[in-house]
Amino acid sequence: MQRFANPARFMRLSAALLPWCGLLAGICLIMGFYLALFVVPPDYQQGEAVRIMFVHVPSAWLATMVYAVMGSASAVALVWRHPLADIAAQSAAPLGAGFTALCLFTGSLWGEPMWGTWWQWDARLTSVAVLLFLYLGYLALIHAFDDPGRGARAGALLAVIGLINLPIIKFSVDWWRTLHQKASVLRLSGSTIDGTMLWPLLIMALGFTLFFVTLLLVRMRSALMAAKIRALRLAEIEAG
Amino acid sequence: MSTELAQFLNMGGYALFVWPSFAATFLMLALMLGISLHGYRRNRRLLDHLLTLRHR
Numbered sequence: 007m008q009r010f011a012n013p014a015r016f017m018r019l020s021a022a023l024l025p026w027c028g029l030l031a032g033i034c035l036i037m038g039f040y041l042a043l044f045v046v047p048p049d050y051q052q053g054e055a056v057r058i059m060f061v062h063v064p065s066a067w068l069a070t071m072v073y074a075v076m077g078s079a080s081a082v083a084l085v086w087r088h089p090l091a092d093i094a095a096q097s098a099a100p101l102g103a104g105f106t107a108l109c110l111f112t113g114s115l116w117g118e119p120m121w122g123t124w125w126q127w128d129a130r131l132t133s134v135a136v137l138l139f140l141y142l143g144y145l146a147l148i149h150a151f152d153d154p155g156r157g158a159r160a161g162a163l164l165a166v167i168g169l170i171n172l173p174i175i176k177f178s179v180d181w182w183r184t185l186h187q188k189a190s191v192l193r194l195s196g197s198t199i200d201g202t203m204l205w206p207l208l209i210m211a212l213g214f215t216l217f218f219v220t221l222l223l224v225r226m227r228s229a230l231m232a233a234k235i236r237a238l239r240l241a242e243i244e245a246g
Numbered sequence: 247m248s249t250e251l252a253q254f255l256n257m258g259g260y261a262l263f264v265w266p267s268f269a270a271t272f273l274m275l276a277l278m279l280g281i282s283l284h285g286y287r288r289n290r291r292l293l294d295h296l297l298t299l300r301h302r
Contacts, residue, residue, distance in 0.1 A: 035275075043268070054258035061271040101278055108274045112267045119263050217275065221282045228282070231289040238296045 011090045013230055020223045027220040034213030038064075041206035049203075055119050060207055062112040063191070064214040065105045069137060070172055072102030072218060076144070077169040080162035089233075090226075092158045095165060096148060097225035101218055103141035110134060121185055129178035130186035133171060140168040 042060035049056035076098045083091035113131070114124045125131065144161050151157035179188045190198045197204055257264040 039268075048258060053260060055260040055263055057257070057264050058267045061267055065271070100281075104274050104278050108271060111270050115263045115267045115270075119260055217278075221278055224282045224286050228286040228289050231286075231293045235289060235293050235296060238293075238300065 011088050013090060016090060017227060017230060020227055024220065024223050024227075027216055027223065031213055031216035031220050034209055034216060038206060038210030038213045042210060046203055046206050052120060055116060056203070058112055058116040059203075060210050062109060062116055063207060064211040065109040065112060066134070067211055068214050068218055069102060069106035069109045069134065070175055071215070072098050072105060073137060073140070073165075073168070074172060075222075076102060077165045077172075080165035083158065084162045084166065092162065093226050093229045093233075094222070095162065096158070097222055097229055099141055099144050099148075099165075101221055101225075103138065103145065105214075105218075106134065106138040106141060110138065117185075123185075126185045128184040128186055129182040130175065130184050133175045133178050136171055137168075137175065140164070140171060144168070 038060065042057055046057065046060070048054045076095045079091045079095040079098070082088060083095060110131075113134075117126070118124050144164050147164055148154075148157040148161035151160065176189075178184060179186055191204070191207070199207065255261060255265075
């Protein structure tokens with residue numbers, strides 16, 4: 007792991023990966039939006055409102071996936087104290103917060119016509135709202151200390167503790183009686199969604215995932231450059 | 247406006263919910279992309295500038 011987490015090697019590898027990730031993300035997103043708006047048929051119960059699912063579901067998946075990345079990177083940073091792991095977690099956090107906010111907003115826009123309410127304090131919705139506050143708390147915490155190292159450690163600890171929320175989000179619809187429907191794609195017994203809707207949804211989800219990977223690489227490269235800028239400025243000050 | 251376009255924009259009566267969802271998604275993705283690229287380009291320029299000064 008140390009070999010792959012070398013900053014110089016990361017810069018070389020990410021420079022090679024970035025254009026391909028960005029290109030594939032763009033293609034998948036364009037295809038996904040086209041299919042969701044123009045090709046997918048209206049649902050027999052939800053009508054045209056089903057189209058909201060094609061942005062709501064991928065953003066919900068990304069909200070939890072990004073937190074899993076952030077929490078895992080934070081655990082690596084706490085155990086092995088590798089600076090790239092901290093940079094990965096800190097670069098992922100604003101993106102995860104964005105996907106979570108988007109998931110809550112689009113879910114609310116779907117909930118009003120389908121459930122008759124913008125918001126319900128049920129287990130799934132509440133646990134996703136907690137996820138948003140975990141992201142915001144993490145971002146506030148890492149910037150709350152004069153010493154960035156202490157901020158990173160405090161944030162990493164919060165991110166690791168917050169991992170407990172992920173299984174709660176996933177299984178909330180099974181453990182408690184909720185307004186939110188149970189899983190219909192990520193099920194052991196297979197998806198319950200028709201292929202005409204499943205494939206566009208999977209293409210959109212792939213587009214969202216590749217978009218996240220692209221931005222994560224961009225932000226990590228940017229953070230590494232910022233660290234180098236700080237080091238150069240310190241060296242200038244020391245040299246007088 | 248043609249009937250087909252009007253029907254498409256109306257989204258079966260759910261236009262007030264569907265279009266803001268897609269607009270918010272476009273906006274959020276554009277915001278994430280814009281902020282990330284802006285920070286990257288700023289740091290790239292600054293680092294290049296500092297390295298040039300150092301090598302003089």
